[in-house]
Amino acid sequence: MAVVFSLRWTPPRAAMALARCYVGLLARTLPRLRRVALRNLEMALPGLDEAARDRIAAGSFHSLARLIACFARFPRLDRQNISEWIRYEGFEHYQAAIARGRGVLFATGHVGNWELSAFAHGMLAAPMWVMVRPLDNPLLDRLVEGYRSLRGNHLFAKKDSARTILRALADNRAVGVLIDQNASLEEGAFVDFFGIPACASTGFAKLAARSGAAVIPGFALWSESERRYVLRFHPPVEMTGDAVEDTQRLHRVLEAVIREYPDQWLWMHRRWKTRPPGESGYFTRPKPPSGVQT
Numbered sequence: 001m002a003v004v005f006s007l008r009w010t011p012p013r014a015a016m017a018l019a020r021c022y023v024g025l026l027a028r029t030l031p032r033l034r035r036v037a038l039r040n041l042e043m044a045l046p047g048l049d050e051a052a053r054d055r056i057a058a059g060s061f062h063s064l065a066r067l068i069a070c071f072a073r074f075p076r077l078d079r080q081n082i083s084e085w086i087r088y089e090g091f092e093h094y095q096a097a098i099a100r101g102r103g104v105l106f107a108t109g110h111v112g113n114w115e116l117s118a119f120a121h122g123m124l125a126a127p128m129w130v131m132v133r134p135l136d137n138p139l140l141d142r143l144v145e146g147y148r149s150l151r152g153n154h155l156f157a158k159k160d161s162a163r164t165i166l167r168a169l170a171d172n173r174a175v176g177v178l179i180d181q182n183a184s185l186e187e188g189a190f191v192d193f194f195g196i197p198a199c200a201s202t203g204f205a206k207l208a209a210r211s212g213a214a215v216i217p218g219f220a221l222w223s224e225s226e227r228r229y230v231l232r233f234h235p236p237v238e239m240t241g242d243a244v245e246d247t248q249r250l251h252r253v254l255e256a257v258i259r260e261y262p263d264q265w266l267w268m269h270r271r272w273k274t275r276p277p278g279e280s281g282y283f284t285r286p287k288p289p290s291g292v293q294t
Helices: 002-008 012-029 032-044 050-071 091-100 114-124 138-148 158-170 203-211 243-260
Strands: 086-089 104-108 129-132 154-157 174-178 188-193 196-201 214-223 228-233
Touching: 002 012, 002 050, 012 032, 012 050, 032 050, 050 114, 086 114, 091 104, 091 214, 091 228, 104 158, 104 203, 104 243, 114 138, 114 174, 114 214, 114 228, 129 138, 129 158, 154 158, 158 174, 158 203, 188 243, 196 243, 203 243, 214 243
Parallel strands: 086 228, 104 174, 104 214, 129 154, 129 174
Antiparallel strands: 188 196, 214 228
16 A cells, blocks of 8 residues: 555656555565466567567566556546546447447557556446456455545445346446456366467357357557557457357457567566366476486
C-alpha cells in the first residue's frame, strides 16, 4: 500500500522511475519471475538470441512498472486529464456493437495496461463489468477494488461470472475478461498459442455463443512516441458456436498483438503450466543421465 501512495503523489516522470525501482526490487527478491519469463520466451520465440530475450524480459518488467505507476494515480484521473494517459483507436467498433443491442464482450489480456483500459472506458464511454480475482492480502485487495471501481465500473468474481455476464449483456452492457491465463484441464481446452499447446478456458466463447454479444478484442498499448497508451478496439471476432474453435480465434488475435508488442506482455506468468496428459511440464528440468551429478 505504501508503494501505491508514494507513486500517487510523485510527478509522473519521477513516478515512472520510482515504479521501475520497485519492480526491479521485486525481480531481485523473486528471481523465479525472470526465470519464468526467459523460459516462456525461449519456448514461444525460439528464433531470438539470448540478448533479445533478455531485452524483452526487461521490457516486460518495465511495462509492469508503467502500469503500477499509472494505477496509483487513478484517484487523480478524470475527464479533464485522462487524455494525458490514454486515447481511443477503433472506438467505432464498440459503438456499432452497442447499437446492435446485445452487449459487448471485451477480450483482453495481460498486455499493455489492462487496468487503465477498463478504468478509462468506464469513465469516457459507460461503466462496464470486469471479472477480477481477489488478492491474497485483504487490505491490498480492498484498496485495489476501490481504485478499479472509482469511475463506476462493476467488479465480479469468477465464481459468479456466468450469471453476472449474461445479465449485463442482456442489458446491453460491456464486460471485460482477461483471456490469457492458464486454465486447468477441467475447465479448459488446448489451443495453439505461439506454436505450443496452451490450456485456455472456453467459458468466454460459450457465453459469447449463448448471448449473441459482439466479441471485441481490446488492448491498451504504450506508445513511446506519444508517451501515453492507445486503447485499440479490434473489429469484432466472428463466433462460430464451436467453443474450442472460437477460443483459438481469440488467441490468434492475442498472439498477433503480443508479437507486435512483445515487451508489453506479462511473460513472467506461467502461461503454459497445464500440459496435455502424458506430456512432461515445460518447467520440469530433465533428469540427468545415470551417474551424472548436477
